[in-house]
Amino acid sequence: MNQLHKETSPYLLQHAHNPVNWYAWKPEALEKAKREDKPILVSIGYSTCHWCHVMERESFENEEVAAFMNEHFINIKVDREERPDVDQIYMEACQAVSGSGGWPLNCFLLPDGRPFYAGTYFPPRNAHNRPSWMQVLKNIYQAFYEKRSEVEGQAERLMSYIERADTHLLGNEIDGLETDQRFTPVLMDNIFFQLQKNFDTEEGGFGGAPKFPGSMSIQFLLEYYQKTNRVEAKEHALFSLNQMIYGGIYDQIGGGFARYTTDRAWLVPHFEKMLYDNALLVSVLSDAYKLTKSELYKTTIEETLTFIEREMTSPEHGFYAALDADSEGIEGKFYVWDQQEILDVLGEEGALLAAFYGVTKAGNWEGHNILNRSYSFEDFAQRQGITDIPALKRYVQTSNHKLLKARAKRIRPGLDDKILLSWNALMCTAYAKAYQATQKENYKSIMLQNIDFLLAKMIKEDSVSLYHTYKEGVQQYDGFLEDYAFLIEALLTVYQTIFDTTYLQKAKILTDHVIEQFLDESVGLFYFTTANQSDIVMRKKEIYDSATPSGNSTMLHNLQKLAILFGNQNYAALTDRMLEKVVSTAERYPSSFSRWSSAMLARSYSYREIAVVGENAPALAAEINTLFLSNTIIMSSQTAVNDYPLLKDRYQKNETYIYLCSNYTCQKPVKTVDELLELL
DSSP, rough: OOOOGGOOOHHHTTTSSSSEEOOOHHHHHHHHHHHHHHEEEEEOTTTHHHHHHIIIIITTOOHHHHHHHHHOOEEEEEETTTOHHHHHHHHHHHHHHHHHOOOSSSEOTTSSSSSEESSSOOOHHHSBOOHHHHHHHHHHHHHHSSSSSHHHHHEEEEEEEHHHTTTTTTOOTTTTHHHHHHHHHHHHHHHHHHHHTTOTTTTBBBBBSSOOOOHHHHHHOOOOOOHHOOOHHHHHHHHHHHHHSSSSBOOTTTBOOOOSSTTSOOOOOOEEEHHHHHHHHHHHHHHHHHHHHHHHHHHHHHHHHHHHHHHSOTSSSSSEEEEOEEESSSETTOOOBBHHHHHHHHGOOOOOOHTTTTOOSSOOOOTTTTTSSOOOOOHHHHHTTTTOOHHHHHHHHHHHHHHHHTTTTTOOOOOEEOEHHHHHHHHHHHHHHHHHHOOOHHHHHHHHHHHHHHHSSSSSSSSOEEEEEEEEEEEEOOOHHHHHHHHHHHHHHHHHHHOHHHHHHHHHHHHHHHHHHHHTTTTTOOOOTTTTTOSSOOOOOOOOOSSSSHHHHHHHHHHHHHHHHTOOHHHHHHHHHHHHHHHHHHHHHHSHHHHHHHHHHHHHHHHHHEEEEEETTTHHHHHHHHHHOOOOEEEEESOOOSTTTOOOOOOOTOEEHHHHETTTTTTBBBBBBBOOOOOO
């Protein structure tokens, strides 16, 4: 009997009606496999995965296929967003077996959970050099029962490979140099030049198709520019953001970014919208706005967060996970337009908007139009002979609202309404940074509502252990390293936004718990799971910065900040251990270690420390927060506070002073932000 009707994951519930006797990844299924000595099929995907839907329709809804699966296998469905730990292990196996990965991920396991074969999508009939799903099932079944020793041997080899995958990129020492000698501006130049080799100077971003946003690499370029004044770093970062904002990856009508584009020029997105992408992009756009004060970035922040509030926010102030690419079984149908549809909504005036978004009768994708821009408002106005640019902007905004209202009548893509702690924390950080940049009070309110929701709903009774998922009052699964790391990051960013030390203290408490429960003392890096988790075959370490930052690189940033905020030398020593393990690899492959590279930048140039103390401290600190100041710690207090090194003995009655420090050694205090800028 299919057990998925008991679950809350939208992806698992999509499969609850299948004739396959699916289980979730729970002890019941794992114990049944051992008891009956049957191979396990673990099929992993997520709710917005197009090919997951395809394989379900073709194979998992087929009665004959399901009957074979039910008789010979223990079948487990996994939402990779709920159980990234399970996905990590078996994706490594898939890459070892087939040389590539992706979703759906179909992995075959021994009854004890060790993998012995894996692949991704399999068609219902042999095609494109892929065996049919039934052929795979029969071959696996036959091998398991007739060649068990060979299968056991394959499992041993795969387990050995997966274990080595955690460590093969890690160094043990750094050229015999002391840490201070290794982390220098020369290292950061080397990382920049290596990253620069992958610049797409024609379309923006990095590399060719498919094209992902590369938010963390863009963030690094902005921070590197501020430290070095290397203009080409800033120019490529801003050019990449502009190209995305103008492209089809950005929802020109409703705001928000799709996950990636299938082409190099940002035109044709895979239309799913993920919470984490939009969080990371809003964060880097906030810094770009701080740096440039460009209205383009401010407008994009506002439109994207309006989308989040309209479509991705729960009544309890949590953020939903994702929107599907498909509606009515067709990818992108909700988002594309025919020329006549626009004219029907806007009348004769629609011709100007069609020109603005490059809409034609023939379309630019499969006979339809993906809205995109080729020009700025100023360039478009010049080409159209328009002199009143503010009027043009108002016209486009009004027309967009009309099209959005018309689009709302269409059948919507599916919503994955589970709430993930890690992704929520990323979006909380994004709201904090958006508030810092724009001083829009609504963003501060949402930031506080979300962080308080997370602290109320996602922390267990012991006040330190976290849950990973939440939906309709139900919490599930122990928190992973990324949950802790991103929540600590959010708490630190919230503190540096409103300067309430409650959030700062909570960040330290959680950090100490992470060190106790996740740290591999022998290596100086953190496991993805705690030692208490017993339903996986091994503990892994997540090193790469991929679609989201790694938990390790994020904890590195957290520890760098907390070491300064609390004067904690143990934290500082741990950051150097972590950096030494990864520095040589990051120097070779910076696009996969972008957040690590940002931490190396902070180590090479050192953090700046700013203390604002006195009656007018909140206003001055808010003004400082509107500036782009990378690798900067800000503390603020209206009263005398001696619990933190940066604030100790700084208060002077009836005065408000700004102190600029490095390693707690401060320059002569100043009274205005303009004077601070001169010091900087």
